[in-house]
Ligand SMILES: Cc1cc2nc3c(=O)[nH]c(=O)nc-3n(C[C@H](O)[C@H](O)[C@H](O)COP(=O)(O)OP(=O)(O)OC[C@H]3O[C@@H](n4cnc5c(N)ncnc54)[C@H](O)[C@@H]3O)c2cc1C
């Protein structure tokens with residue numbers, strides 16, 4: 001069975017005809033060519049695929065495109081404004097919060113969601129909140145620093 | 157994942173009717189148990205009936221003596237809204253990670269009846285009632301075994317009603333990679349007595365009567381110090397032996413009593 005899906009991605013209306021089994025991450029990467037959202041595990045563990053649906057962080061490898069029909073989706077590509085990085089992206093850059101960068105889109109999307117819920121998290125809270133995001137390079141240290149720095153800039 | 161027919165239901169009645177027409181249908185709530193299972197081809201339903209947007213299944217209602225949670229309410233919403241039962245709020249906050257909590261639902265969790273899931277401990281620990289499209293089922297009668305419940309084919313969980321306890325707490329020893337419960341113990345003191353419900357340790361949630369009796373006489377961690385559960389029949393895997401889990405049941409139970417008292 002194929003179905004029609006329509007949603008807003010990064011503020012733009014998009015639509016497509018997809019197989020029912022199409023995952024949101026496949027729709028984003030393969031149909032829309034938004035390849036910033038990564039697939040690290042495809043088993044719901046790593047968080048590389050995190051995007052926002054109606055403002056909330058979700059794993060797009062564990063969400064059907066059909067389940068996102070009619071929603072507003074934000075991916076890493078939708079964060080920068082007028083050529084200027086989002087404060088969270090800027091903080092990751094400034095604090096060297098990435099090495100290979102594979103986990104980074106998911107980390108940034110998760111970190112923004114974290115600050116939405118908890119504007120000024122302490123270090124322990126940040127580490128706990130990152131349970132759904134795996135990084136094999138950085139040891140998390142600079143990711144935590146970047147999120148703390150972004151929390152200050154974002155005025156929580 | 158094999159392909160399937162996708163339907164989005166607008167109401168409970170519509171979902172039940174769609175299910176009746178499907179040759180091998182499944183309800184789809186958050187999809188955070190079902191989709192991973194389908195990816196592994198451990199389930200191959202012909203039809204998925206999406207119940208995630210049925211308004212009547214969404215939300216937490218506080219009544220004078222109970223908290224009623226709609227079946228399609230995500231864990232994050234229970235964590236934010238079940239204020240009348242702090243132990244339930246805290247349990248929801250410990251499920252998986254933030255992203256899982258945005259999508260996973262209470263109805264999906266209990267219908268799935270994973271031996272290491274957290275909600276079964278809250279349902280049995282608080283003596284909750286499960287409302288389906290057909291009937292109400294006491295939590296004690298709902299969980300039947302490993303991935304098995306009292307639900308019949310095509311029966312849908314509509315809501316879960318948790319009576320407010322006098323005091324309650326849930327203590328979980330998480331499996332560090334998945335955060336599922338290696339052992340989780342929910343202890344509640346209610347007007348009707350004390351309930352101790354254990355998840356993660358056995359094939360399905362179970363109560364520990366000896367602890368309940370001892371705690372009824374005296375609600376302190378010391379009251380159950382010497383009360384152990386037999387290791388025989390408990391889960392044993394690379395994360396922990398049956399003996400280890402049996403030991404953890406007592407440790408987590410005492411911690412839960414300390415937190416509730
Ligand atoms: C990385 C990860 C970590 C997790 N960690 C934990 C954890 O620590 N503790 C824990 O308890 N769980 C954990 N989970 C499981 C999570 O809570 C699931 O979301 C939940 O078990 C299933 O809910 P769902 O809404 O996603 O259900 P779905 O996956 O949509 O459905 C699961 C099953 O229930 C059926 N179903 C759904 N809703 C209904 C209904 N209303 N009536 C009848 N049948 C229904 C479906 O047909 C299906 O068979 C984790 C999951 C992931 C991916």
Ligand code: FES
Nearest residue numbers: 040041046047061
């Ligand atoms: S790719 Fe989605 S959680 Fe790893």
Ligand code: FES
Nearest residue numbers: 099103135136137
């Ligand atoms: S920077 Fe390489 S996985 Fe995180």
